[in-house]
Amino acid sequence: MAQTKPTAAGLHEPTTERIRQQPVNRRVIWGAGFLAFAAFAMWANHATNEADLAASRDGLLLYAGIPGHSIAAWFLIVALLGGTAGPVLLIPALIAKIPRKLPRRIIGWTSLVAAAAAVPYVGILSILAYMGVYGMGDSLRIVAPDGQSVIVTQDDFDGDSVDIYIPNDDFHYKWVRSAPEISGWPRVEDQDCHLDSADGVLRLTCGSKTVVI
Known part of the structure; x- marks a missing residue:
């Protein structure tokens, strides 16, 4: 029985697909990990702020090597770093999985505009976090x-x-x-x-x- 010889394109296609998909999967995992870590840091920031405020109402100062407000500010800095790195890794990887060209471009440009709009907000939070660490006395x-x-x-x-x-x-x-x-x-x-x-x-x-x- 005659066998069909695989074409050069047929041999090349699976290899190209594997090379393209492997980094994407890795970026998805790292991006999701950074977002999860950022979510934990935001929770820790909120919990520390609440503990610091509760202590101040009782005439106490929360202190664990550094004051409570500085601890909360450090958690905020970690959350901002993770919250920035996560989408940078995750969103392009997910957009690359969209099979149709037009929706992929629309979503890509929309994500870019949203990222640009978020820059001032992240900048303000970064300044507040810096002040919490170094500028609160x-x-x-x-x-x-x-x-x-x-x-x-x-x-x-x-x-x-x-x-x-x-x-x-x-x-x-x-x-x-x-x-x-x-x-x-x-x-x-x-x-x-x-x-x-x-x-x-x-x-x-x-x-x-x-x-x-």
Whole structure:
């Protein structure tokens, strides 16, 4: 029985299809992974903000190495990165799977316009996240020789608002007093501040000024 010899096009077509489809599948997986990670980071951002607000209503400061608002801002930055990388990988890969040329082009251009419209929104969120990490004032943790610690916060504008917190539990510090004595300039973090404990009294010294806590 005579066999039909496969054509060069017939031999080439499956190989071309495999080469084209394999990167697309990989991009879909990575894009979906980035979006899932971004969704988790947004949830963590919301949960941290809520915990920070709840603590502030009780006169507490959420602190886990860095203040709660900074933790929330870092989660927002991660969410923005994942939320940007995910669609960049996922959308072109899905559009490439559309078999008809005209719908593929329409959806592609529509996606491009939508991405351009989202740029200002992402930019604003990025600025807010940056301010949350670096522009919300100073939080300085100072430890005494016996291990006791305080956190001193100072606003980021004229520096005239200084507050002192002492430990309340593993992740919260409790407000105890304001400290106008060490407010203004130079800022607290730029002064030579140290904490001493004697007779059950904490004394915070910054330069030539001492605050009894």
